[in-house]
Amino acid sequence: MTKREVRILTLVNAQIGAEDLIVDVGAGTGSISIEAAKIALGGHVYAVEKEPDAVKLIRQNAEKFNVKNLTVIEATAPDGFENIPPLDVAIIGGSGGWLMDVLNAVDEKLKIGGRIVLNFITVQSLANCLGWLKAHSNYRYDAIQVQINRLENIGFKDMAKALNPVHIVTAKKIHSAQAAKVIGFAEMKSRIVSKGGLNCA
Amino acid sequence: MTKREVRILTLVNAQIGAEDLIVDVGAGTGSISIEAAKIALGGHVYAVEKEPDAVKLIRQNAEKFNVKNLTVIEATAPDGFENIPPLDVAIIGGSGGWLMDVLNAVDEKLKIGGRIVLNFITVQSLANCLGWLKAHSNYRYDAIQVQINRLENIGFKDMAKALNPVHIVTAKKIHSAQAAKVIGFAEMKSRIVSKGGLNCA
Amino acid sequence: MTKREVRILTLVNAQIGAEDLIVDVGAGTGSISIEAAKIALGGHVYAVEKEPDAVKLIRQNAEKFNVKNLTVIEATAPDGFENIPPLDVAIIGGSGGWLMDVLNAVDEKLKIGGRIVLNFITVQSLANCLGWLKAHSNYRYDAIQVQINRLENIGFKDMAKALNPVHIVTAKKIHSAQAAKVIGFAEMKSRIVSKGGLNCA
Amino acid sequence: MTKREVRILTLVNAQIGAEDLIVDVGAGTGSISIEAAKIALGGHVYAVEKEPDAVKLIRQNAEKFNVKNLTVIEATAPDGFENIPPLDVAIIGGSGGWLMDVLNAVDEKLKIGGRIVLNFITVQSLANCLGWLKAHSNYRYDAIQVQINRLENIGFKDMAKALNPVHIVTAKKIHSAQAAKVIGFAEMKSRIVSKGGLNCA
Numbered sequence: 069m070t071k072r073e074v075r076i077l078t079l080v081n082a083q084i085g086a087e088d089l090i091v092d093v094g095a096g097t098g099s100i101s102i103e104a105a106k107i108a109l110g111g112h113v114y115a116v117e118k119e120p121d122a123v124k125l126i127r128q129n130a131e132k133f134n135v136k137n138l139t140v141i142e143a144t145a146p147d148g149f150e151n152i153p154p155l156d157v158a159i160i161g162g163s164g165g166w167l168m169d170v171l172n173a174v175d176e177k178l179k180i181g182g183r184i185v186l187n188f189i190t191v192q193s194l195a196n197c198l199g200w201l202k203a204h205s206n207y208r209y210d211a212i213q214v215q216i217n218r219l220e221n222i223g224f225k226d227m228a229k230a231l232n233p234v235h236i237v238t239a240k241k242i243h244s245a246q247a248a249k250v251i252g253f254a255e256m257k258s259r260i261v262s263k264g265g266l267n268c269a
Numbered sequence: 270m271t272k273r274e275v276r277i278l279t280l281v282n283a284q285i286g287a288e289d290l291i292v293d294v295g296a297g298t299g300s301i302s303i304e305a306a307k308i309a310l311g312g313h314v315y316a317v318e319k320e321p322d323a324v325k326l327i328r329q330n331a332e333k334f335n336v337k338n339l340t341v342i343e344a345t346a347p348d349g350f351e352n353i354p355p356l357d358v359a360i361i362g363g364s365g366g367w368l369m370d371v372l373n374a375v376d377e378k379l380k381i382g383g384r385i386v387l388n389f390i391t392v393q394s395l396a397n398c399l400g401w402l403k404a405h406s407n408y409r410y411d412a413i414q415v416q417i418n419r420l421e422n423i424g425f426k427d428m429a430k431a432l433n434p435v436h437i438v439t440a441k442k443i444h445s446a447q448a449a450k451v452i453g454f455a456e457m458k459s460r461i462v463s464k465g466g467l468n469c470a
Numbered sequence: 471m472t473k474r475e476v477r478i479l480t481l482v483n484a485q486i487g488a489e490d491l492i493v494d495v496g497a498g499t500g501s502i503s504i505e506a507a508k509i510a511l512g513g514h515v516y517a518v519e520k521e522p523d524a525v526k527l528i529r530q531n532a533e534k535f536n537v538k539n540l541t542v543i544e545a546t547a548p549d550g551f552e553n554i555p556p557l558d559v560a561i562i563g564g565s566g567g568w569l570m571d572v573l574n575a576v577d578e579k580l581k582i583g584g585r586i587v588l589n590f591i592t593v594q595s596l597a598n599c600l601g602w603l604k605a606h607s608n609y610r611y612d613a614i615q616v617q618i619n620r621l622e623n624i625g626f627k628d629m630a631k632a633l634n635p636v637h638i639v640t641a642k643k644i645h646s647a648q649a650a651k652v653i654g655f656a657e658m659k660s661r662i663v664s665k666g667g668l669n670c671a
Numbered sequence: 672m673t674k675r676e677v678r679i680l681t682l683v684n685a686q687i688g689a690e691d692l693i694v695d696v697g698a699g700t701g702s703i704s705i706e707a708a709k710i711a712l713g714g715h716v717y718a719v720e721k722e723p724d725a726v727k728l729i730r731q732n733a734e735k736f737n738v739k740n741l742t743v744i745e746a747t748a749p750d751g752f753e754n755i756p757p758l759d760v761a762i763i764g765g766s767g768g769w770l771m772d773v774l775n776a777v778d779e780k781l782k783i784g785g786r787i788v789l790n791f792i793t794v795q796s797l798a799n800c801l802g803w804l805k806a807h808s809n810y811r812y813d814a815i816q817v818q819i820n821r822l823e824n825i826g827f828k829d830m831a832k833a834l835n836p837v838h839i840v841t842a843k844k845i846h847s848a849q850a851a852k853v854i855g856f857a858e859m860k861s862r863i864v865s866k867g868g869l870n871c872a
Contacts, residue, residue: 073278073413080277190627195798198420198427211420211427212274213836215617215818217635219399219412219436225592226399226412230632233619233816235420391828396597414635416617416818418836426793431833434615434820475815478683479676600822600829613822613829614676621801621814621838628801628814637822 070099070161073216074187074234079103081238082157082185087111089155091177093145093170094162098126098138104159105130105138112137114152118144118164146173154179160186167193171200178241188235201239209239271300271362274417275388275435280304282439283358283386288312290356292378294346294371295363299327299339305360306331306339313338315353319345319365347374355380361387368394372401379442389436398438410440472501472563475618476589476636481505483640484559484587489513491557493579495547495572496564500528500540506561507532507540514539516554520546520566548575556581562588569595573602580643590637599639611641673702673764676819677790677837682706684841685760685788690714692758694780696748696773697765701729701741707762708733708741715740717755721747721767749776757782763789770796774803781844791838800840812842 070078084090084104088111092101095115105113115138117123123142130138141148146169158174160167174184184207188194194211201209215233219226271279285291285305289312293302296316306314316339318324324343331339342349347370359375361368375385385408389395395412402410416434420427472480486492486506490513494503497517507515517540519525525544532540543550548571560576562569576586586609590596596613603611617635621628673681687693687707691714695704698718708716718741720726726745733741744751749772761777763770777787787810791797797814804812818836822829 073415076278076281077274190624190629191621191794191798191801192627195794198794202425209422213418213420213429214274215416215418215619215632217414217416217617219414219593221410222592224403225594227592228414228635230617230634232632233630391825391830392593392597392600392822393828396593399593416820416833418818420794423793426795428793429836431818431835433833434831475680475817479679482679604827611824615820615822615831616676617818617820619816619818621816623812626805630816 070096070187071216071231071234074214074236075100075103077212077214077236078159078161078185078187079107081236082159082183084108084157085111088157089153090114090157090159091116091149091152091155091174093158093160093174094164095126095140096122096161098122098129098140100159100161101126101138102129102133102135104157105135106133109137111156112139114139114141116141116143116145116148118142145170149173149177152177156182158182158184160184163193167196168200171197175204175241180241180243182241184237184239184241186237186239188237189232194235194237197237201237206242206244207239208242209237211235211237271297271388272417272432272435275415275437276301276304278413278415278437279360279362279386279388280308282437283360283384285309285358286312289358290354291315291358291360292317292350292353292356292375294359294361294375295365296327296341297323297362299323299330299341301360301362302327302339303330303334303336305358306336307334310338312357313340315340315342317342317344317346317349319343346371350374350378353378357383359383359385361385364394368397369401372398376405376442381442381444383442385438385440385442387438387440389438390433395436395438402438402440407443407445408440409443410438412436412438472498472589473618473633473636476616476638477502477505479614479616479638480561480563480587480589481509483638484561484585486510486559487513490559491555492516492559492561493518493551493554493557493576495560495562495576496566497528497542498524498563500524500531500542502561502563503528503540504531504535504537506559507537508535511539513558514541516541516543518543518545518547518550520544547572551575551579554579558584560584560586562586565595569598570602573599577606577643582643582645584643586639586641586643588639588641590639591634596637596639603639603641608644608646609641610644611639613637613639673699673790674819674834674837677817677839678703678706680815680817680839681762681764681788681790682710684839685762685786687711687760688714691760692756693717693760693762694719694752694755694758694777696761696763696777697767698729698743699725699764701725701732701743703762703764704729704741705732705736705738707760708738709736712740714759715742717742717744719744719746719748719751721745748773752776752780755780759785761785761787763787766796770799771803774800778807778844783844783846785844787840787842787844789840789842791840792835797838797840804840804842809845809847810842811845812840814838814840 084107088108091114093116095101095117101113101115126140155177163170213235216231217228220229285308289309291305292315294317296302296318302314302316327341356378364371414436417432418429421430486509490510493516495518497503497519503515503517528542557579565572615637618633619630622631687710691711693707694717696719698704698720704716704718729743758780766773816838819834820831823832
């Protein structure tokens with residue numbers, strides 16, 4: 069299950085509205101899906117998850133928390149996207165190695181103004197995602213690394229225990245007209261490289 | 270102004286209800302106060318701030334965001350607490366060096382079940398706060414250190430830029446009956462010390 | 471055993487010379503003691519450790535790495551300090567809850583110009599150490615928090631795994647004449663408080 | 672200039688021997704080159720740096736610290752590698768955007784058992800480096816992220832100030848016979864993908 073602080077920041081960054089249509093890719097236990105469904109009471113959440121055991125868990129949790137506006141899709145994304153309507157929000161916690169395909173499928177469904185929020189625990193998936201976003205000039209993004217240490221109460225002292233760091237990438241789809249004003253990646257690259265490159269590895 | 274991610278986690282940890290009465294000590298520009306006031310629409314926020322310029326800024330921001338349920342108190346806390354009613358939530362971003370006095374004043378006003386959320390940027394204030402909480406057995410607390418690195422988009426690369434780390438301490442006031450079941454600090458200390466102390470500095 | 475990176479930074483900060491006399495308090499498995507002994511080939515290391523099993527381990531490791539200039543003292547520091555000569559370096563990895571007593575005992579033995587390097591995993595011990603150093607104007611110190619994430623090779627990706635953070639405090643004993651020029655803590659406090667304190671918790 | 676703690680860990684990971692031949696790519700002010708030259712007193716350091724001002728600085732620093740076994744090569748690496756002999760150690764602090772070319776050039780010069788230590792401040796260069804290492808089965812590597820917070824002494828308190836995080840990658844060139852026993856990247860990939868991929872973004 070996604071750690072509490074990362075879950076909170078992910079949900080806040082998704083800027084979920086009351087009527088929003090949301091996909092949660094790699095939904096796991098459904099902790100994000102269910103909280104999203106409770107925010108988007110007039111909307112709907114599509115939780116895509118490939119593991120049968122996890123799918124069962126999401127259904128149980130949805131019942132337990134009395135969440136009705138949630139559909140679980142048992143599939144390896146982007147499979148299962150066919151029946152998903154145009155989206156306001158996509159939350160990607162796990163992509164099973166098919167990140168590029170998932171991003172392309174999300175992009176097809178995402179409305180202008182829609183948000184994608186992704187969590188990463190590996191360098192390579194993070195780099196791939198940033199590469200995809202740089203290649204799509206109609207997205208604005210920002211990215212953070214979140215590192216949480218819990219202070220464990222051990223009587224009359226408190227000891228720092230580290231949680232594994234997570235990167236959160238938040239992207240917003242903008243109008244092509246706006247994107248046109250943004251300097252293109254290829255042009256940016258040529259400008260920088262022609263100056264001899266950055267002085268860092 | 271408190272950094273975005275710390276502000277979000279602080280507000281979420283405060284578990285603000287729609288009717289809650291809230292004090293924001295060291296309110297600064299009012300970024301926390303105003304967001305709290307918008308959550309507690311049927312409640313009220315008391316923003317205590319000693320700097321006249323900051324007080325002016327909070328008033329301007331309250332007007333700009335059309336927030337009515339917010340009272341600014343120009344004082345060095347715990348001065349100014351006299352007219353504050355019993356509280357559901359206390360958020361302490363700055364204590365001007367009077368942390369113990371502020372905690373005592375908050376404790377007098379805080380209802381059973383009420384929450385205190387504190388942000389710390391110094392080791393000493395954090396340690397003082399934890400000491401106060403350990404000495405008050407009718408509080409349960411947890412504490413985290415939050416470290417955020419922003420990935421700065423520098424064309425075809427993204428460079429990690431660190432923000433200063435902040436500790437967030439969240440405490441909940443519990444019934445004395447519950448507290449009685451919690452092992453006392455003095456007893457805990459004696460038990461541990463009698464075993465020879467912890468094997469760490 | 472102290473984590474590799476923390477051990478390296480601790481040893482480097484100790485600025486061990488070839489003839490130095492060194493105490494290692496809370497020596498544990500002896501990982502620091504043995505490396506220190508190999509640097510101070512013409513000097514001597516006194517490893518103070520209270521746990522009999524750890525003491526055995528240090529002796530075994532010393533034999534294994536053929537280290538002769540190392541004396542193990544089985545005691546809870548500052549017990550066992552009686553027979554230790556004037557010191558160039560004190561490394562304090564564990565103080566068993568008696569940090570203030572250990573610092574006082576080290577201070578009595580430490581030569582002018584000598585270094586103390588301490589590792590901390592709890593907020594309270596760190597704060598106590600900083601308080602002791604602020605109260606002793608003939609010490610200069612700096613302190614860092616070190617957080618290491620290991621990238622675990624999981625095939626075609628690398629996943630970040632956090633290690634618990636450690637604070638390293640490094641203090642140097644200076645001549646009283648120099649210390650006299652340093653502004654006293656009491657005076658500094660009065661100056662700052664008279665300005666109304668710092669605007670942070 | 673590379674931050675102190677990163678410089679220390681980089682130099683220690685390079686395991687520099689007294690007779691070692693070393694290249695320092697993107698030498699900057701020469702802080703790493705000069706320390707390396709003082710360790711490898713019977714060896715030699717080749718500092719490759721493209722910025723004329725930095726080249727001047729390295730020469731000045733070498734003179735100031737009386738370092739003779741250091742040759743500065745004013746070039747954008749891998750240019751300037753022609754006259755460099757077989758190497759024991761390559762330290763890569765900056766590659767000016769030509770990381771792959773630099774790694775290939777280093778690989779040609781590096782002896783079996785030789786070490787490459789790289790510092791990264793961007794996600795993309797880190798990912799590229801890890802990709803290169805995964806594609807070269809005769810290298811073993813480990814990678815860490817180092818985050819340092821300095822406690823700034825502000826009178827009677829100490830405030831945490833973050834330094835930007837750096838990744839340090841350390842690779843060792845092994846015998847082909849050993850490499851043969853290591854499972855190949857392609858095979859590893861097929862195995863993992865055939866199991867459906869990892870359940871994380």
